[in-house]
Amino acid sequence: MKVGIVEVAARAGVSEATVSRVINRRQGVAKKTRDAVETAMAELGYERPVQGQLVALVTEHVSNPFFADVAERIEAALAPHGLKAVLCPAFPGGVQEPEYISAIVDKGIAAVVFLSSSNTVEGADIETYELLRARRIPYVGVNGVFADGVEVPVYSTDDALAAELAVDHLHRLGHRAIGMASGPTGNHPADRRVQGFLAAMAKRGVEDAERLVIRQSYTVEGGQAAAQTLLGLGATAIVAASDYMALGAIRGIRRQGRSVPEDVSVVGYDGSMITEFVDPPLTTVRQPADRLALEVGRSVLALVSNRAVPVGELLFDPELIIRSTTAPAPRP
Numbered sequence: 001m002k003v004g005i006v007e008v009a010a011r012a013g014v015s016e017a018t019v020s021r022v023i024n025r026r027q028g029v030a031k032k033t034r035d036a037v038e039t040a041m042a043e044l045g046y047e048r049p050v051q052g053q054l055v056a057l058v059t060e061h062v063s064n065p066f067f068a069d070v071a072e073r074i075e076a077a078l079a080p081h082g083l084k085a086v087l088c089p090a091f092p093g094g095v096q097e098p099e100y101i102s103a104i105v106d107k108g109i110a111a112v113v114f115l116s117s118s119n120t121v122e123g124a125d126i127e128t129y130e131l132l133r134a135r136r137i138p139y140v141g142v143n144g145v146f147a148d149g150v151e152v153p154v155y156s157t158d159d160a161l162a163a164e165l166a167v168d169h170l171h172r173l174g175h176r177a178i179g180m181a182s183g184p185t186g187n188h189p190a191d192r193r194v195q196g197f198l199a200a201m202a203k204r205g206v207e208d209a210e211r212l213v214i215r216q217s218y219t220v221e222g223g224q225a226a227a228q229t230l231l232g233l234g235a236t237a238i239v240a241a242s243d244y245m246a247l248g249a250i251r252g253i254r255r256q257g258r259s260v261p262e263d264v265s266v267v268g269y270d271g272s273m274i275t276e277f278v279d280p281p282l283t284t285v286r287q288p289a290d291r292l293a294l295e296v297g298r299s300v301l302a303l304v305s306n307r308a309v310p311v312g313e314l315l316f317d318p319e320l321i322i323r324s325t326t327a328p329a330p331r332p
Helices: 005-012 018-021 031-044 065-081 096-102 126-133 158-170 188-203 218-233 244-255 290-304
Strands: 054-059 084-089 109-115 139-142 151-157 180-184 211-217 237-240 265-270 283-286 310-318 317-323
Touching: 005 018, 005 031, 005 237, 018 031, 054 065, 054 096, 065 084, 065 109, 065 290, 084 096, 096 126, 096 317, 109 290, 139 290, 151 158, 151 218, 151 290, 158 180, 158 237, 158 265, 158 283, 158 317, 180 188, 180 218, 180 244, 188 211, 211 218, 218 244, 237 244, 244 265, 290 310
Parallel strands: 054 084, 054 109, 109 139, 139 151, 151 310, 180 211, 180 237, 237 265, 265 283
Antiparallel strands: 283 317
């Protein structure tokens, strides 16, 4: 027999209107009453209706093709189940995460996906997460763990493996002076890519690789500045922490009168489709956008249907895509 709000109301000893307010996460229900309704739903196996509800996708990187691709794939995974994705571009200087969440929590929002946003930042304010917990709105993270004590599902690309793949490829080509153009300190993915890079270099007998790690912004300009510094340090190959940084590195190398890949090899990270069509086509470590998005979609659907989902971080393997920006190390 299908369980409806009539049965839930009877089990919890409340009105059907109260059950409806709890299901739709409306204000005006006492915590004790809300807990009783939630318990009744769990005991009876009641599944929340998802048709027409909204899922917020919060990201700072809407202009980056990779994140746009992931957001589109998440939307495609949710749409067949009646969930509508709403993009919330919380970039510096614009509307920020707390403002977005505060504005939409009472609009029938079913869940939130933090797509490389505050979940990537060390010491991020947990006020937004506390608000969602208080309203019993589930949320998940992509490519970044949350602050200590925030136990939710997180789906990430294995940054350490990504660095290993890039370094291994360049090392096999004969490069020994391998530098890294990384994102800023305190950004979880950037920090983990640096740790993976240093571990990969140490594995190959290079103990002072940290001198060849340059921290910059995840932008073309950041990649260009990092590359110019690395060239001055004698690097013959550069591992970039994003495809945008890799494209900037190529520009910086060319402005120094060098060629890619004849003089300097470059490896990007993300694997957005556009990297296949730049000149020269970019060697990159591709994140599995399709598998990440599918798993996010599955977890969100389960959470809004009141089913349990394992908390903690699930890591996905990246893939090295070899194109034309890497070549054997130049002879001395």
